[in-house]
Amino acid sequence: MQPFLSHPFDDDRLHEECGVFGVVGVSDAANFVALGLHALQHRGQEAAGIVSHDPAGGFHSVREFGYVRDNFTRASLMQTLPGPIAIGHVRYSTAGSKGATAIRDVQPFFGEFSMGGCAIAHNGNLTNAAALRRELIERGSIFQSSSDSECIIHLMARSIQKTIAERLKDALRRVEGAFSVIAMTRTKLIGVRDPLGVRPLVLGRVGDGWALSSETCGLDIIGAEFVREIEPGEMVVIEDGKVNSHRPFAPAKSRFCIFEQVYFSRPDSILGGRSVYETRRQIGVELAREAPVEADLVCPVPDSGTPAAIGYAHESGIPFGMGIIRNQYVGRTFIEPTEQIRNMGVRLKLNVNRALIAGKRVVLVDDSVVRGTTSRKIKEMILDAGAAEVHFRIASPPTAWPCFYGVDTPERSKLLAASMTENQMRDYLGVDSLRFISLDGLYRAAGEAKGRNPEAPQFCDACFSGDYPVAPADMLERGFEMKAAAE
Numbered sequence: 001m002q003p004f005l006s007h008p009f010d011d012d013r014l015h016e017e018c019g020v021f022g023v024v025g026v027s028d029a030a031n032f033v034a035l036g037l038h039a040l041q042h043r044g045q046e047a048a049g050i051v052s053h054d055p056a057g058g059f060h061s062v063r064e065f066g067y068v069r070d071n072f073t074r075a076s077l078m079q080t081l082p083g084p085i086a087i088g089h090v091r092y093s094t095a096g097s098k099g100a101t102a103i104r105d106v107q108p109f110f111g112e113f114s115m116g117g118c119a120i121a122h123n124g125n126l127t128n129a130a131a132l133r134r135e136l137i138e139r140g141s142i143f144q145s146s147s148d149s150e151c152i153i154h155l156m157a158r159s160i161q162k163t164i165a166e167r168l169k170d171a172l173r174r175v176e177g178a179f180s181v182i183a184m185t186r187t188k189l190i191g192v193r194d195p196l197g198v199r200p201l202v203l204g205r206v207g208d209g210w211a212l213s214s215e216t217c218g219l220d221i222i223g224a225e226f227v228r229e230i231e232p233g234e235m236v237v238i239e240d241g242k243v244n245s246h247r248p249f250a251p252a253k254s255r256f257c258i259f260e261q262v263y264f265s266r267p268d269s270i271l272g273g274r275s276v277y278e279t280r281r282q283i284g285v286e287l288a289r290e291a292p293v294e295a296d297l298v299c300p301v302p303d304s305g306t307p308a309a310i311g312y313a314h315e316s317g318i319p320f321g322m323g324i325i326r327n328q329y330v331g332r333t334f335i336e337p338t339e340q341i342r343n344m345g346v347r348l349k350l351n352v353n354r355a356l357i358a359g360k361r362v363v364l365v366d367d368s369v370v371r372g373t374t375s376r377k378i379k380e381m382i383l384d385a386g387a388a389e390v391h392f393r394i395a396s397p398p399t400a401w402p403c404f405y406g407v408d409t410p411e412r413s414k415l416l417a418a419s420m421t422e423n424q425m426r427d428y429l430g431v432d433s434l435r436f437i438s439l440d441g442l443y444r445a446a447g448e449a450k451g452r453n454p455e456a457p458q459f460c461d462a463c464f465s466g467d468y469p470v471a472p473a474d475m476l477e478r479g480f481e482m483k484a485a486a487e
Contacts, residue, residue, distance in 0.1 A: 019043030022087035024189035025209025030081035034072035044092035051119040071422030089121035122149040124406040169248040178405035181351035194250040197232025258459035284311025291435030299323030301366040308395035309365035358386035404472040
């Protein structure tokens, strides 16, 4: 199949790298995994892969470009993935190549060891992957992909431990950065989170079997019961219907990615015992308290801005309205659009509800501002529809620093907030006012009543604060300057 190209108007958004899902102890496990990946499609739309195992035929693997629904709903394909255990992965690449040759980077990755085969799927990003890769190549490893995740397989191959689980522990003790990993052997399903718990991973019960998923919405779609989150620094090994917990890393204070609450996770998921939807609605409440404005209509930039806009409207007393309608059927494209189509900008995805907007002072609520190009186009559309005023309210603090833990962000020089003050951004966007929620306000919305503890932040908020909980070794080697050096 010809690989899908990124939608040409999505380059002003932040993208999660991937989602992972695994099931053991059910008939036709791959079908459950396909459903789980479908629920996690928002975490990666570039490609997907599934590996299964059945006692009669061994390991089976399928990797495809495009949406889960376009590949893993075909009966003829799913019949090639038999067995009671399977894992899968949806991908949006941050590390690794893109384009026609990138099928080699699509996970899960597989390795055959003396004690049997193992497949792994990784959500996150390894910040010391370049150094590890050089070391492994010098010692004779031959890489098949450009993905940082393949380092884990090679580190496992060089371990002297006697079991797959122990080799995985060995490998993950060598890596730095963020990882939620799902692995499978012939009989075991394994889940691991990094010591800081930057990326999510949850455990569910499905009939007599078990499931691991990046989010609870993946459990919901297969009718699984949510049991608990895998804790930061924990490894669970599931075999013969039993879940055994291990602690392979030194204890560390959790630094879960706060942008999961703002944007990445689905609003119907539960994170840290809290509804993502409720957190986003509360962000809008905090934003209305911090940045009130006289206006006639609160309008979300769909879809991610909707819960915050509802909260803003409720707290401010300003009516809520769907002033922008999203075209649900604009997906990816097989061809590069013509320049004429490209110049239509966001109008292919969003259209203004003119009858609602005309003559109104409009508060637009969006989840973030990255480069600012999309925000400018949306503002122009609102003014063209006859709005009297346009006020932007952003449901996250200014994104001034790149993420190195599994989120596709531009380099710092291309982030609007890295070089402009809030007032300068307001003038650049050409709006009547622009306000971002404060970092303390964001923390309050996420359940931290006293706001952010600057001495020991409760979340990873590096994209806002420049406070990186794990030094990005590879990027520092390439000349990246941390906040202290830059200031």
